[in-house]
Amino acid sequence: xxxxxxxxxxxxxxxxxxxxxxxxxxxxxxxxxxxxxxxxxxxxxxxxxxxxxxxxxxxxxxxxxxxxxxxxxxxxxxxxxxxxxxxxxxxxxxxxxxxxxxxxxxxxxxxxxxxxxxxxxxxxxxxxxxxxxxxxxxxxxxxxxxxxxxxxxxxxxxxxxxxxxxxxxxxxxxxxxxxxxxxxxxxxxxxxxxxxxxxxxxxxxxxxxxxxxxxxxxxxxxx
Amino acid sequence: xxxxxxxxxxxxxxxxxxxxxxxxxxxxxxxxxxxxxxxxxxxxxxxxxxxxxxxxxxxxxxxxxxxxxxxxxxxxxxxxxxxxxxxxxxxxxxxxxxxxxxxxxxxxxxxxxxxxxxxxxxxxxxxxxxxxxxxxxxxxxxxxxxxxxxxxxxxxxxxxxxxxxxxxxxxxxxxxxxxxxxxxxxxxxxxxxxxxxxxxxxxxxxxxxxxxxxxxxxxxxxxxxxxxxxxxxxxxxxxxxxxxxxxxxxxxxxxxxxxxxxxxxxxxxxxxxxxxxxxxxxxxxxxxxxxxxxxxxxxxxxxxxxx
Numbered sequence: 001x002x003x004x005x006x007x008x009x010x011x012x013x014x015x016x017x018x019x020x021x022x023x024x025x026x027x028x029x030x031x032x033x034x035x036x037x038x039x040x041x042x043x044x045x046x047x048x049x050x051x052x053x054x055x056x057x058x059x060x061x062x063x064x065x066x067x068x069x070x071x072x073x074x075x076x077x078x079x080x081x082x083x084x085x086x087x088x089x090x091x092x093x094x095x096x097x098x099x100x101x102x103x104x105x106x107x108x109x110x111x112x113x114x115x116x117x118x119x120x121x122x123x124x125x126x127x128x129x130x131x132x133x134x135x136x137x138x139x140x141x142x143x144x145x146x147x148x149x150x151x152x153x154x155x156x157x158x159x160x161x162x163x164x165x166x167x168x169x170x171x172x173x174x175x176x177x178x179x180x181x182x183x184x185x186x187x188x189x190x191x192x193x194x195x196x197x198x199x200x201x202x203x204x205x206x207x208x209x210x211x212x213x214x215x216x217x218x219x220x221x222x223x
Numbered sequence: 224x225x226x227x228x229x230x231x232x233x234x235x236x237x238x239x240x241x242x243x244x245x246x247x248x249x250x251x252x253x254x255x256x257x258x259x260x261x262x263x264x265x266x267x268x269x270x271x272x273x274x275x276x277x278x279x280x281x282x283x284x285x286x287x288x289x290x291x292x293x294x295x296x297x298x299x300x301x302x303x304x305x306x307x308x309x310x311x312x313x314x315x316x317x318x319x320x321x322x323x324x325x326x327x328x329x330x331x332x333x334x335x336x337x338x339x340x341x342x343x344x345x346x347x348x349x350x351x352x353x354x355x356x357x358x359x360x361x362x363x364x365x366x367x368x369x370x371x372x373x374x375x376x377x378x379x380x381x382x383x384x385x386x387x388x389x390x391x392x393x394x395x396x397x398x399x400x401x402x403x404x405x406x407x408x409x410x411x412x413x414x415x416x417x418x419x420x421x422x423x424x425x426x427x428x429x430x431x432x433x434x435x436x437x438x439x440x441x442x443x444x445x446x447x448x449x450x451x452x453x454x455x456x457x458x459x460x461x462x463x464x465x466x467x468x469x470x471x472x473x474x475x476x477x478x479x480x481x482x483x484x485x486x487x488x489x490x491x492x493x494x495x496x497x498x499x500x501x502x503x504x505x506x507x508x509x510x511x512x513x514x515x516x517x518x519x520x521x522x523x524x525x526x527x528x529x530x
Contacts, residue, residue, distance in 0.1 A: 154304070154350070157353075158353075158402055159395060159402065160391070160392070161351075161387075162385065163334070164390045164392075164461065170462065172336075179395075196401065198405060199352075
């Protein structure tokens with residue numbers, strides 16, 4: 001899933017300084033699962049902003065709405081009747097959701113309440129970790145199911161750099177060395193010989209370096 | 224001889240090779256580099272010019288290399304994969320060679336989080352393995368990385384890489400060295416050696432696989448100024464091991480600096496006898512002045528000269 005984290009209340013409050021009425025839009029997809037932009041977080045943020053503004057003597061009116069997914073135009077359309085009299089729309093979706101709202105409500109000011117962090121998963125309740133670099137050219141079959149593109153701080157393709165020690169990355173002792181993990185897994189699978197092959201340079205044109213990407217499936221077009 | 228590199232000449236002569244290291248300054252004056260070149264000239268065969276080491280902005284390694292060439296010291300320019308993509312790196316290889324530089328050391332590079340611009344973006348378009356392959360491909364096949372022909376003068380570099388016998392997983396370290404040799408590395412400089420026992424185990428495996436016959440390995444030596452420096456390196460630098468006995472020996476010494484030099488001299492005399500070690504790379508961090516003394520005390524002076 002896409003993992004996101006809420007911006008500090010003060011930062012969000014500063015972004016809506018000039019607004020008197022705002023619409024907060026939560027999302028029931030990824031950001032709800034990672035407890036950043038679901039129903040509860042949306043309500044809590046709305047009341048926090050109201051309280052802050054009340055204390056400042058400049059009351060704020062809030063409206064809250066949930067959508068199934070902010071990354072689908074059909075769900076965004078369900079908000080059509082809610083945006084008319086608000087000054088600002090606050091999205092608690094990921095960066096995709098913010099943009100879908102901005103596209104649909106072209107004449108409204110839309111701001112992000114979250115920082116979209118990464119594609120990852122939960123490792124325990126309340127903790128999420130990055131797992132996929134979204135590089136567009138998966139090589140996990142060559143690296144024991146552990147992604148060096150995003151889990152190695154240098155995206156190395158051919159083994160650990162000189163900074164790997166005791167299974168940890170040189171940047172921080174809390175960060176596991178991806179190549180150490182790859183080595184251990186390949187060893188347990190009896191496939192260490194695979195790591196002796198020099199992996200070729202990556203074709204980054206399949207990543208963001210090739211420009212914004214698009215996936216097309218003509219076979220499922222409805223026409 | 225594949226190149227005009229003085230370092231390659233010394234290796235080919237069979238002499239035990241000596242290199243040192245100069246960290247370029249964080250300003251635009253080359254005076255200090257000229258001074259260190261004068262200090263080192265007769266005592267080393269070549270000197271590394273680091274490439275924004277520890278991710279701190281400094282005079283570029285190629286510019287530093289030109290300053291050394293002007294002072295008749297063979298520069299080994301370091302090139303990391305951190306700051307440039309494959310386009311910029313190949314452009315710099317062409318440019319460096321056109322400026323008279325012919326010896327290079329390919330590395331991944333320290334992560335920028337350690338430097339003075341921790342908010343910067345790192346590149347790592349290619350890794351050190353690919354960089355070694357690229358330098359060799361440009362030289363031996365007269366081709367850019369993409370396969371396009373180099374129609375005029377190709378850059379002809381003597382190609383080095385680094386190895387850290389003290390990084391983990393230990394069992395993979397010789398594999399990684401072998402990959403670098405397979406990629407085209409012709410000489411190797413190791414990380415600073417303090418744990419001699421582990422280095423000897425590493426070299427045994429290197430020789431068992433015959434890698435020592437395919438590449439020139441230079442043992443990295445760093446003289447320590449104090450027990451605190453020793454402990455700091457051991458505890459805070461990823462992939463470095465400093466045994467307690469070295470810390471204790473420095474702690475117990477009346478003159479820690481003198482003892483640090485004694486240890487370095489002993490280490491060099493020791494690695495000279497290890498099979499497969501063809502040279503020593505002295506990294507006297509902010510202590511370049513002591514390199515001549517170390518070289519002389521190890522019986523490595525004078526250095527060979529060629530016409």
